Amino acid sequence: MSTHRLLLAVPIVLAGSLASPATPDLQAERAELFRQDKAWAQAAAAKDLEKTVSVWADDARVLPPGQPAVVGKEAIRRYVSEAFAVPGFSIQWETTDFVVSASGDMAYGVGTNQVTVNGPDGTPLTERGRGVTVWRKGPGGAWKCVIDTWNAEPSAPVPK
Numbered sequence: 001m002s003t004h005r006l007l008l009a010v011p012i013v014l015a016g017s018l019a020s021p022a023t024p025d026l027q028a029e030r031a032e033l034f035r036q037d038k039a040w041a042q043a044a045a046a047k048d049l050e051k052t053v054s055v056w057a058d059d060a061r062v063l064p065p066g067q068p069a070v071v072g073k074e075a076i077r078r079y080v081s082e083a084f085a086v087p088g089f090s091i092q093w094e095t096t097d098f099v100v101s102a103s104g105d106m107a108y109g110v111g112t113n114q115v116t117v118n119g120p121d122g123t124p125l126t127e128r129g130r131g132v133t134v135w136r137k138g139p140g141g142a143w144k145c146v147i148d149t150w151n152a153e154p155s156a157p158v159p160k
Contacts, residue, residue, distance in 0.1 A: 024104025029143075033098045033107055033135060036143055041093050047084045053077045057136060057144035065129075065151045088118030093131060105137040113150055128153045 036055065043051035053076060056062070062070040062079060070079045083089055093113035100107040109132070116126040131150035135143045 024100075024102075026100045026102075026104060029100045029104050029107065029137075030098045033100070033109065033143055034095065037095045037098075037109060037133075040145075041095075044080075044091050044093075047089075049077070049081055049084060052080055055145050056148070057138075057146045060144070060146050060148065063147065063149035065149075086117050088116060088122075088124050090116045095131075095133070098135075107135040107137075107143070109133045109135065112153075 040052065040055045043055075053073060056073055056076050058073045060071075060073065060076060062076055064070065064079075070076050083091075091113065093111055095109040095111035097111070098107050098109045111131055113129045113131050114126055115129070116124050119125040129150045129152050131148070133145050133149075134147035136146045137143050
């Protein structure tokens with residue numbers, strides 16, 4: 001190879017090696033999602049509105065069972081604020097698994113939840129459910145929830 005060709009090839013090889021993204025550490029991303037989700041659940045259990053809402057992306061969608069979609073952070077803030085104000089309201093959840101995409105910028109979590117509110121006579125009513133969240137990693141590297149949905153666990157079959 002001539003010196004001229006070699007001088008042209010070096011910048012191309014260097015540019016290619018600099019442009020290739022580092023392989024994401026998927027285990028570290030999962031650990032970060034578990035850490036963030038646990039803090040989110042604690043904020044919701046404490047009815048800390050701003051900390052709870054801060055985890056959703058600005059364009060997030062909450063898909064509550066039997067209700068219309070709640071789209072965007074301001075609508076989600078109203079939805080959560082109204083839920084926190086319901087007599088006897090409490091919520092807790094545990095995400096049991098996170099799956100992170102090979103690119104390390106999308107993930108989903110699955111888990112269980114429990115919501116309690118006071119019934120018409122003031123007696124606490126608890127519904128246990130299953131949930132799915134979808135997360136997107138933003139340009140600054142922060143994970144934000146973009147889809148949040150859940151449904152009730154199946155009722156135990158009635159013996160015949």
